[in-house]
Amino acid sequence: MIEARELTKRFGNTVAVDHLSFTVLPGRVTGFLGPNGAGKSTTMRMIVGLDHANSGTATINGKPYAQLVNPLRVVGALLEAKSVHSGRSARNHLLFLAQTQGLPASRVDEMLELVGLRDVAGKRAGGFSLGMSQRLGVAAALLGDPQVLLLDEPVNGLDPEGVLWIRNLMKHLASQGKTVLVSSHLMNEMAVTADHLIVIGRGRLLADAATDEVIARGSGQSVRVRTPDPDRLTRLIQAEGGSVAVSTAAAGTAAAGTGAAGTGAAGSVTTAAGDGRPPDSGEAPVLTVTGLPAPRIGELAASASIVLHELTPQLATLEDAFLELTADSLEFGHFGSEPPAAVTDGSPR
Amino acid sequence: MSAIATSGQRDTAPARRGGPAGFGRLMLAEWTKIRSVRSTVWTLLLFVIITVGLTALLSWLSVSHWTGPRAPARDATIVADPVGFIFGAGIGLGQLTIAVLGVLLIATEYSTGVIRASLLAVPRRWPMLAAKIVVFTIIVLVLAEIVAFACFFIGSAILHSRVVVSLSDSGVLRSTIGAGLYLTVLGILSLAIGALIRHTAAAISTAIGVVFVLPILSGLLPGSWGAHINAYLPEQAGILITHTHEVSGDLLSPWQGFGVLCIWAVLLLAAATYLLDRRDA
Numbered sequence: 219m220i221e222a223r224e225l226t227k228r229f230g231n232t233v234a235v236d237h238l239s240f241t242v243l244p245g246r247v248t249g250f251l252g253p254n255g256a257g258k259s260t261t262m263r264m265i266v267g268l269d270h271a272n273s274g275t276a277t278i279n280g281k282p283y284a285q286l287v288n289p290l291r292v293v294g295a296l297l298e299a300k301s302v303h304s305g306r307s308a309r310n311h312l313l314f315l316a317q318t319q320g321l322p323a324s325r326v327d328e329m330l331e332l333v334g335l336r337d338v339a340g341k342r343a344g345g346f347s348l349g350m351s352q353r354l355g356v357a358a359a360l361l362g363d364p365q366v367l368l369l370d371e372p373v374n375g376l377d378p379e380g381v382l383w384i385r386n387l388m389k390h391l392a393s394q395g396k397t398v399l400v401s402s403h404l405m406n407e408m409a410v411t412a413d414h415l416i417v418i419g420r421g422r423l424l425a426d427a428a429t430d431e432v433i434a435r436g437s438g439q440s441v442r443v444r445t446p447d448p449d450r451l452t453r454l455i456q457a458e459g460g461s462v463a464v465s466t467a468a469a470g471t472a473a474a475g476t477g478a479a480g481t482g483a484a485g486s487v488t489t490a491a492g493d494g495r496p497p498d499s500g501e502a503p504v505l506t507v508t509g510l511p512a513p514r515i516g517e518l519a520a521s522a523s524i525v526l527h528e529l530t531p532q533l534a535t536l537e538d539a540f541l542e543l544t545a546d547s548l549e550f551g552h553f554g555s556e557p558p559a560a561v562t563d564g565s566p567r
Numbered sequence: 568m569s570a571i572a573t574s575g576q577r578d579t580a581p582a583r584r585g586g587p588a589g590f591g592r593l594m595l596a597e598w599t600k601i602r603s604v605r606s607t608v609w610t611l612l613l614f615v616i617i618t619v620g621l622t623a624l625l626s627w628l629s630v631s632h633w634t635g636p637r638a639p640a641r642d643a644t645i646v647a648d649p650v651g652f653i654f655g656a657g658i659g660l661g662q663l664t665i666a667v668l669g670v671l672l673i674a675t676e677y678s679t680g681v682i683r684a685s686l687l688a689v690p691r692r693w694p695m696l697a698a699k700i701v702v703f704t705i706i707v708l709v710l711a712e713i714v715a716f717a718c719f720f721i722g723s724a725i726l727h728s729r730v731v732v733s734l735s736d737s738g739v740l741r742s743t744i745g746a747g748l749y750l751t752v753l754g755i756l757s758l759a760i761g762a763l764i765r766h767t768a769a770a771i772s773t774a775i776g777v778v779f780v781l782p783i784l785s786g787l788l789p790g791s792w793g794a795h796i797n798a799y800l801p802e803q804a805g806i807l808i809t810h811t812h813e814v815s816g817d818l819l820s821p822w823q824g825f826g827v828l829c830i831w832a833v834l835l836l837a838a839a840t841y842l843l844d845r846r847d848a
Contacts, residue, residue: 263847266687266690267686267690268683268686268687268847268848269847269848270845270847283690284690284691286690289687289688289690290687290688293687295687297683300679300680301679301680301681301682301683301684302679302680302681302684303600303604303675303676303679303681304679305604305605305606306600306603306604306681307603310599310600310603311681311684313599313603314596314597314599314600314603315596315684315688317592317593317595317596317599318592318593318596318688318689319592319688320589320592358684
């Protein structure tokens with residue numbers, strides 16, 4: 219279990235982490251989410267004692283990291299930056315770490331095997347690709363079979379296979395009852411990996427809840443409808459108790475299934491109109507319907523013989539929820555009339 | 568996933584073995600760090616080659632040009648203190664490699680990021696530095712004493728036709744052992760500089776500045792206070808222990824000079840340890 223209490227870190231006049239309190243429980247993957255510069259790495263570095271907090275405490279199983287006797291047997295940390303001498307072999311890097319903890323050298327070979335670096339164990343780590351370096355970092359983190367794992371942006375720069383490997387590894391470790399805290403600025407990655415989310419922005423806690431809850435809290439579900447006869451359909455829907463927002467189409471490029479391109483449906487129906495999309499008179503207008511499920515809308519249209527060009531349920535994504543939460547805390551400020559999804563590379567995984 | 572799953576059953580076993588982290592383990596880890604990087608091995612090799620090679624070369628050159636008309640003053644100094652000449656030749660340059668090694672040992676941890684792994688493993692921090700210093704001291708002391716005695720025997724054998732000097736002569740054994748001690752403490756001082764500055768190039772420059780440049784600069788200072796400053800500089804004070812006897816004008820005895828060097832090293836190490844604890848890694 220990891221506990222942060224009122225953690226605060228200042229760099230000069232900048233407050234990187236601001237009275238941050240949270241608890242990370244064992245047995246599940248906890249995502250540590252926030253935009254770049256939100257203070258994720260600094261918080262993790264404070265948890266493992268690399269950075270000193272200006273005030274507040276961080277403990278692991280009730281103890282500050284510095285008081286752990288064989289810390290690598292309790293906590294495994296994969297931090298963002300490389301921490302391997304380029305001239306040292308992978309095996310020797312793990313060997314010296316194992317020796318500090320009184321672990322046998324055979325454990326080093328086990329880890330090299332586990333992360334798939336056995337064949338390059340004797341090679342200088344300086345020649346490793348990013349993916350291999352990450353794997354070596356994972357091997358170092360798992361060396362002491364720790365109960366607590368901290369992974370800072372572990373999938374950064376990995377190929378899809380590597381991403382999947384890390385994702386499965388984290389889930390597997392959590393299923394063994396370990397405490398897993400993984401930071402990321404990729405919401406989609408967290409949506410499929412984390413059971414629980416701690417969201418921070420500008421060093422402050424924005425949310426600490428189950429992933430589903432964070433998504434649900436972000437925005438209600440909506441249905442995207444395109445029809446050449448919007449007025450009649452709108453009346454029908456409103457008669458059924460749904461609400462409708464009309465916007466001129468053109469945004470048909472949205473990855474509708476995932477909603478990742480920011481349909482603007484988030485929150486209230488009124489935001490859908492005039493959400494910055496360029497007008498396009500040639501297409502059927504888009505209705506964003508809330509309060510009615512897609513099948514019911516289809517039935518209504520059929521009963522009145524209204525032609526539908528599109529009927530797509532819009533799932534609120536973690537990304538929408540995240541952007542809503544962090545809208546005020548982005549280090550680089552607001553984006554004017556741009557749709558908020560432009561902040562990320564909303565590509566669905 | 569199958570690989571992960573199978574290890575999951577096994578990997579609780581090693582964690583149950585063994586007690587708390589002892590200092591011996593940390594020394595073993597530091598030894599692994601030193602031996603597993605080429606630059607440290609090469610620097611030690613360079614130290615041996617430069618020191619022994621230069622001693623032999625300069626001794627041979629002196630002997631072969633002994634009667635040369637342009638060299639009587641030099642010949643006179645060799646006759647006055649042959650041991651000081653022997654050690655002055657090779658160690659003058661060889662000490663540079665030891666200083667560089669001391670700096671590299673800690674500064675490269677910062678430049679490569681290994682320091683993060685090291686401090687995650689030893690979060691109290693100072694035991695890591697202490698283990699590093701102990702291992703470094705053992706390696707350098709053993710090697711430097713071997714090199715010092717090798718220099719003495721090679722140098723005295725080459726000079727034999729002109730000057731006869733033996734280990735049993737007054738002050739000779741102390742000078743020879745002292746040469747190894749001097750190199751070792753100079754290395755520790757350099758390691759402290761590396762720990763304080765944390766950037767390899769800047770730390771090496773500083774160490775070289777302390778060993779080679781400061782004595783020259785302070786030598787330019789006028790009057791007796793300039794001489795005093797000069798005498799108490801680490802290199803100037805420490806090298807006295809390689810002289811068989813005091814020369815008129817020496818402000819410190821050989822052992823006093825060595826003591827001054829040790830005080831420098833201890834002060835810098837104390838500062839390095841304090842900052843290691845206080846600074847973010």
